Amino acid sequence: MTDHHTGDGHEHEHEHPDGAVRRVLHALKPHSHDSATAIESAESSAGAGVRAAWISLIGMMATAAVQLAIVAISGSLGLLADTVHNLGHAITTIPLLVAFRLGLRPPTSRFPYGYRRAEDVAGILIALVIALSAALIVAESVGALLDPRAMTNTGWVLAAALAGAVGNELVAVYRIRVGRRIGSAALVAEGQHARADGLTSLVVVFGVVGTWLGFPRADAVVGLVVAAAILWLLVTSARTIVRRLMDGVDDGxxxxxxxxxxxxxxxxxxxxxxxxxxxxxxxxxxxxxxxxxxxxxxxxxxxxxxxxxxxxxxxxxxxxxxxxxxxxxxxxxxxxxx
Known part of the structure; x- marks a missing residue:
């Protein structure tokens, strides 16, 4: 049996420019054996995952800061709840960062395959948080249907909700794109989590619009629809993570x-x-x-x-x-x- 590890020391059969030009081109655009697949090493892909997690964490914190400032001006308790929810999402980024770091540790006699499965464990935790988000939205929506609550400072609330929706969607797009590029189901799940938070903010948007149009239960109805959408995101994310935990691979x-x-x-x-x-x-x-x-x-x-x-x-x-x-x-x- 022949056991081979990948690495960066294998030979290249294509030609490169000589001297300083070659070094500059390599630094600006690292080459690969096959430009069509642009395969990354384990270290570089893990680094991309860590970078994506940190950048998106900063983006979420900036979004939450904007919302907190508007909460201080408007005094909206509903908006405060949405902001706290977004801050809670930021905290779930920490297990993902820990998982990427663990994945870079070398194998040991106790863990001869290394620690990369920590990503999948983090993905399960993220899926559970997404499920909790859907459950909270359902509970809030049912409560609002039974007992509609008046909304004040609607202009400020709308501005903050839109900031939350846009900020979370930008984070979601970035995380999902990087996660799919490096093959990280956990990072994709975190992107879906950000998208779920953006949808939660949209519930507030529709609540404001409904209040303006004389339909105080609009946010409750939309909340139930959004909860269904979040559950679909949960199924999509969890299916991939569970399949990987069961040693399943993609078709083909x-x-x-x-x-x-x-x-x-x-x-x-x-x-x-x-x-x-x-x-x-x-x-x-x-x-x-x-x-x-x-x-x-x-x-x-x-x-x-x-x-x-x-x-x-x-x-x-x-x-x-x-x-x-x-x-x-x-x-x-x-x-x-x-």
Whole structure:
């Protein structure tokens, strides 16, 4: 069995400009083996996740600061509740930051696969907070339906609610985009959480508009609709996180690995292929058949070529174990290995 780790020390076959020009171009735009997939290393993708979490945290705190200032001017208790909710969301960013940091720690004898699964644990916590948000909105909406409350300082409340909706949506778009790029389900879930908070702020907007139009229960009705939308976001986020905890991968991932490995020169066939997410990176093991007469050194080189092709062409792949079998003794992929 040949066990290979990815790294930045593998050879590049394409040419680069010489001297200082090459160094400047590399610093401004780090290259990859395949510009179509722009695959990042585990360290750089984790760094992108940490950066996204910090930037969005600053954005949320700025939004909350604007809302708090308007709360001080307007004295709106409803707006204060919405602001406190947004501040609570900011706090949930901390477990995500801790998870990204843990993921960078090297494996140990107790945790031989490392700590990247901490991201998925953080994702479960985020999903629970999203569920709590939906439950609170339902409770508030039902209460407002049964006992409509007068809203004061509606102009200020509207301004703060719009600030909350826009700020949270900007954070959501940024987090989801980075999360999908680096393959982090937890960061995508945090983006969905920000989107849920933005929808919560929209409930306040519709409440103000309803008050102006003479429909004091408008915010309650819209709140129930928004709660349903948040529950849909919850299902979408939780489904991905739970699938990863169950070692599931996206459709087509295993087929893609098999196709890439089978196209490497010297590979006669591909047997069992397995893959799973660990945090925002994929680990895989692949059985490939080669000519049984090739020397061990040549077989090792073929295995190295398989790994290089997988790293170059399969997004988010970080680690692969390539197992060689003689072509005439290849185990069938549908027969369990005991």
């Amino acid at each position: 991932t295993v087929d893609s690995i098999a196709t890439v490995a089978g196209a490497v020169p010297g590979v006669r066939g591909v047997g069992r292929v397995r893959a799973r997410w660990t945090g925002h990176r994929i680990e895989a093991d692949v059985e490939v058949s080669v000519d049984g007469a090739v020397p061990v050194r040549d077989g090792h080189l073929i295995a190295a070529d398989v790994l290089a092709a997988l790293v170059r062409q399969v997004p988010h792949l970080h680690h692969a174990v390539v197992h060689l079998e003689p072509a005439d003794g290849m185990a069938r992929p549908d027969v369990p290995v005991t």
